[in-house]
Amino acid sequence: MIRRILKNPTSIVLRTIMMNTTLPYKGKTVPVTMNDYTHDDINVVTESTPFKQWMSNMNNSDEMNLKSVHIQQVDEFKNKSIGFVKINADVTVKESKDGKEIEQKIPGIAFLRGGAVSILIVLSIEETKKKYVVLVNQARVPIGSQILELPAGMIDKEGNIKSKAVEELEEETGIKIKDDDLVDMLVENKMNNKGLFTSPGGQDEFLKFYLYEKQVSNSFIEEINNKQTGLRDHGEVIQLSVVPFEQAHLLSPDIKVSTSLFLYSLLRKDSDIKNM
Numbered sequence: 001m002i003r004r005i006l007k008n009p010t011s012i013v014l015r016t017i018m019m020n021t022t023l024p025y026k027g028k029t030v031p032v033t034m035n036d037y038t039h040d041d042i043n044v045v046t047e048s049t050p051f052k053q054w055m056s057n058m059n060n061s062d063e064m065n066l067k068s069v070h071i072q073q074v075d076e077f078k079n080k081s082i083g084f085v086k087i088n089a090d091v092t093v094k095e096s097k098d099g100k101e102i103e104q105k106i107p108g109i110a111f112l113r114g115g116a117v118s119i120l121i122v123l124s125i126e127e128t129k130k131k132y133v134v135l136v137n138q139a140r141v142p143i144g145s146q147i148l149e150l151p152a153g154m155i156d157k158e159g160n161i162k163s164k165a166v167e168e169l170e171e172e173t174g175i176k177i178k179d180d181d182l183v184d185m186l187v188e189n190k191m192n193n194k195g196l197f198t199s200p201g202g203q204d205e206f207l208k209f210y211l212y213e214k215q216v217s218n219s220f221i222e223e224i225n226n227k228q229t230g231l232r233d234h235g236e237v238i239q240l241s242v243v244p245f246e247q248a249h250l251l252s253p254d255i256k257v258s259t260s261l262f263l264y265s266l267l268r269k270d271s272d273i274k275n276m
Contacts, residue, residue, distance in 0.1 A: 021046065025066055026059060034071035045074055048082030049157040050112035054204055065092045065103065081157065085112040111203040115155040115195055117165040119182070120260035121173065122213045122245065123221065131245035132221060135252055136172050136229075138238045148241055149254035165210045172238055174229055183211040185263040198255065209260050211267070
């Protein structure tokens with residue numbers, strides 16, 4: 001809400017109101033503020049999945065001391081749920097200087113969006129055993145261009161990670177599978193099963209990496225290659241691209257592709273990747 005104060009018939013002065021609340025933090029409370037034009041309810045924002053997950057991480061951190069949070073921007077999805085939250089937090093860490101322990105302030109700007117899932121689809125031709133990877137080609141505004149990437153999607157507020165991966169796979173490729181058909185490559189490789197952080201200097205996003213393998217006919221490859229998919233009411237305009245396994249990392253600048261192929265190579269010690 002923006003309040004308007006008329007000073008004269010030709011002049012309008014906009015006055016903003018600062019909203020505030022407090023949240024529990026390590027046995028005390030910290031102030032959280034937000035301008036009223038950012039969102040009409042600060043409590044809805046602080047109860048959103050990305051913000052709550054971030055606060056949970058901060059509460060579990062022994063190294064950092066949170067003093068306050070200012071919510072700078074909030075973006076909603078079409079269903080009015082909170083999608084992205086940009087904050088500026090006042091945070092310090094302890095360090096030793098001249099034999100004394102002091103608190104040093106560190107950069108506190110963060111873009112909160114939560115976790116996401118990525119699916120590496122490896123299709124093998126039944127007769128030849130030749131392998132292919134299914135990529136999706138779509139326009140991405142943040143990079144200002146089209147990009148070939150792996151099917152991926154944000155984890156929903158219910159946190160049903162595998163189910164979300166299955167849902168995204170069907171939405172973006174049209175391939176229908178069950179939860180049990182997916183292999184969690186981080187778990188199988190005994191790595192951090194929560195996920196890998198994509199850009200921890202600026203955002204909280206973490207990725208879970210799944211694998212789906214299937215033997216198919218050559219006609220199936222031809223059928224889905226260049227197929228138009230995606231949910232138009234969600235703004236998804238996607239074209240499938242089925243590429244030879246050994247060329248996937250050369251054709252796509254998507255970090256999910258390179259990371260997934262590396263994880264796949266760890267699972268398959270005799271992997272084709274060593275010959276790439």
